[in-house]
Amino acid sequence: MSGYDIKKLVEMGLSHFWNENYGNLYPTLESLVETGLATRQADPDSGKRKRNIYQITEAGHLAFQEWLSRPTDPPAIRNELQLKFFLSSTQPKKVSLRIVREYRVQQQALLAEYQQSAALLRRAIDAGEYPEEVEEILGQHAARRSASHKAKQYKVFLLSLRHGILAIQARITWCDEVLSELSTK
Amino acid sequence: MSGYDIKKLVEMGLSHFWNENYGNLYPTLESLVETGLATRQADPDSGKRKRNIYQITEAGHLAFQEWLSRPTDPPAIRNELQLKFFLSSTQPKKVSLRIVREYRVQQQALLAEYQQSAALLRRAIDAGEYPEEVEEILGQHAARRSASHKAKQYKVFLLSLRHGILAIQARITWCDEVLSELSTK
DNA sequence: TCAGACATGTAAGTCGTTACATGATTCA
DNA sequence: TGAATCATGTAACGACTTACATGTCTGA
Numbered sequence: 001m002s003g004y005d006i007k008k009l010v011e012m013g014l015s016h017f018w019n020e021n022y023g024n025l026y027p028t029l030e031s032l033v034e035t036g037l038a039t040r041q042a043d044p045d046s047g048k049r050k051r052n053i054y055q056i057t058e059a060g061h062l063a064f065q066e067w068l069s070r071p072t073d074p075p076a077i078r079n080e081l082q083l084k085f086f087l088s089s090t091q092p093k094k095v096s097l098r099i100v101r102e103y104r105v106q107q108q109a110l111l112a113e114y115q116q117s118a119a120l121l122r123r124a125i126d127a128g129e130y131p132e133e134v135e136e137i138l139g140q141h142a143a144r145r146s147a148s149h150k151a152k153q154y155k156v157f158l159l160s161l162r163h164g165i166l167a168i169q170a171r172i173t174w175c176d177e178v179l180s181e182l183s184t185k
Numbered sequence: 186m187s188g189y190d191i192k193k194l195v196e197m198g199l200s201h202f203w204n205e206n207y208g209n210l211y212p213t214l215e216s217l218v219e220t221g222l223a224t225r226q227a228d229p230d231s232g233k234r235k236r237n238i239y240q241i242t243e244a245g246h247l248a249f250q251e252w253l254s255r256p257t258d259p260p261a262i263r264n265e266l267q268l269k270f271f272l273s274s275t276q277p278k279k280v281s282l283r284i285v286r287e288y289r290v291q292q293q294a295l296l297a298e299y300q301q302s303a304a305l306l307r308r309a310i311d312a313g314e315y316p317e318e319v320e321e322i323l324g325q326h327a328a329r330r331s332a333s334h335k336a337k338q339y340k341v342f343l344l345s346l347r348h349g350i351l352a353i354q355a356r357i358t359w360c361d362e363v364l365s366e367l368s369t370k
Numbered sequence: 371t372c373a374g375a376c377a378t379g380t381a382a383g384t385c386g387t388t389a390c391a392t393g394a395t396t397c398a
Numbered sequence: 399t400g401a402a403t404c405a406t407g408t409a410a411c412g413a414c415t416t417a418c419a420t421g422t423c424t425g426a
Contacts, residue, residue: 017267082202170355
């Protein structure tokens with residue numbers, strides 16, 4: 001796919017666990033080509049508009065598999081909202097409460113979004129019919145996918161989303177616990 | 186407290202949602218003093234060893250409250266493990282399974298830690314007796330704390346930890362869902 | 371025709387981490 | 399006495415983001 005496509009894929013499908021920006025993306029693709037892990041070719045279908053299609057190479061596949069098998073260290077976390085909540089212990093109770101209420105509103109909105117996407121995917125998997133709007137995101141980097149590969153792809157996509165949903169639900173549960181804990185006493 | 190104390194506090198108490206390093210900490214403290222939000226004074230009790238105690242000023246309090254009241258935008262997330270899982274849809278099932286199993290082991294170990302700390306705090310709150318090992322972390326920056334302030338501080342500390350615990354439990358639940366979903370079919 | 375999407379790229383700047391340098395003190 | 403901890407600080411590097419520059423194409 002192209003750099004632009006990758007950006008779209010990440011934005012529309014992976015935003016609950018990843019983000020990417022052009023300033024990082026294009027130089028990275030460049031270096032992949034330089035090191036022989038990918039090839040670049042101008043898209044012939046795009047006329048005058050320049051559009052580069054990147055293909056993973058054999059060496060790229062190996063490097064990818066090696067990366068997949070490498071142990072992953074947990075991300076360094078900096079949750080500003082949690083920091084504020086912790087430090088609000090020096091302030092009147094209502095300050096802590098306001099922080100948590102704001103958090104809850106944020107998370108609730110996200111949850112609605114994710115649940116809608118999940119429902120779409122769930123229907124697609126159950127029906128075995130893959131909707132265009134998802135195919136546009138998932139399909140473009142693998143023109144010829146077998147039915148079983150497609151099925152696995154959708155299943156994994158849904159499970160990724162499921163991770164986001166469970167995480168958010170846990171946060172909302174926390175908000176509710178805090179709210180009742182702090183307001184009753 | 187001193188820069189060193191802050192580092193310790195973050196490491197021992199806030200590691201599930203924050204991390205700090207000297208390269209960031211000392212220059213920041215320096216700039217707080219420069220802008221009049223804090224004062225620095227050499228600790229007279231520390232003999233020849235140099236130790237700077239920082240105190241928040243009136244202006245610092247105001248800036249702190251202003252920061253607390255500012256809306257917090259959700260952190261930009263980059264979860265490499267989730268990315269690997271998503272991209273493993275192109276690989277044999279066992280690759281996805283391995284990734285999730287590894288994740289589960291990590292999270293399970295963390296959970297045990299957090300639950301132990303939470304139990305300690307819970308006992309302290311219920312008994313109204315604050316153990317030295319926690320006081321060392323929480324107490325040093327506020328020599329004279331009222332009983333009610335202390336109680337709120339411990340309650341908020343425990344609730345912060347509770348956030349970490351709920352988050353981890355959600356991740357473990359996810360792992361179990363994925364494991365059963367992927368291995369049975 | 372013109373706004374918005376498509377598409378690529380770079381320069382500058384910010385933020386954060388690592389590694390190092392330095393020295394005092396404590397305690398086994 | 400020597401390892402561990404206390405304590406402060408900086409330089410260099412690397413990661414990441416923002417803003418900008420440039421041009422094409424599509425559809426209302």
